[in-house]
Amino acid sequence: MISLEINGKGYEVDVNSEVPILWVIREHLQLTGTKYGCGVGLCGSCTILIDGRAQRSCQIPVHETAGRRITTVEGLPADHLVKRAWIEEQVPQCGYCQPGQIMQAVALLSEDSSPDEEKILAAMDGILCRCGTYPRIKRAIRRALKEVGRG
Numbered sequence: 082m083i084s085l086e087i088n089g090k091g092y093e094v095d096v097n098s099e100v101p102i103l104w105v106i107r108e109h110l111q112l113t114g115t116k117y118g119c120g121v122g123l124c125g126s127c128t129i130l131i132d133g134r135a136q137r138s139c140q141i142p143v144h145e146t147a148g149r150r151i152t153t154v155e156g157l158p159a160d161h162l163v164k165r166a167w168i169e170e171q172v173p174q175c176g177y178c179q180p181g182q183i184m185q186a187v188a189l190l191s192e193d194s195s196p197d198e199e200k201i202l203a204a205m206d207g208i209l210c211r212c213g214t215y216p217r218i219k220r221a222i223r224r225a226l227k228e229v230g231r232g
């Protein structure tokens with residue numbers, strides 16, 4: 082059994098300890114907001130927060146996450162600053178990459194109090210969007226920063 086803390090809730094899971102945390106979240110716990118894209122750490126659609134830092138969940142064996150604080154997109158409150166900015170800027174198109182985009186943006190805003198254009202682009206660079214929503218993502222991040230007086 083492996084003990085996990087996800088979105089503030091404790092879970093005991095009976096899985097192979099080498100299974101990526103992505104599959105435990107999606108298949109065992111039915112938290113399907115986190116998406117599977119490439120499976121090799123290149124697209125970012127599986128991004129979650131582990132101890133507040135953005136990580137590619139397809140690349141991390143579940144045993145490495147035991148006892149750490151995991152947050153998925155479901156763990157953000159509906160009125161979270163970033164979620165609201167996403168809605169206000171109507172960011173998603175097909176939506177598939179958006180949980181990863183949102184989690185990466187949440188990590189960026191918590192790590193950097195006022196990221197400039199370059200830092201925003203660098204932080205968001207690893208999350209691919211086939212629909213090309215990048216300009217709206219940038220606007221939403223700027224909006225969120227403005228709302229808290231950091232932009």
Ligand code: FES
Nearest residue numbers: 118119120125139
């Ligand atoms: S599914 Fe994890 S980076 Fe693509």
Ligand code: FES
Nearest residue numbers: 175176210211212
């Ligand atoms: S909104 Fe479709 S892949 Fe990003």
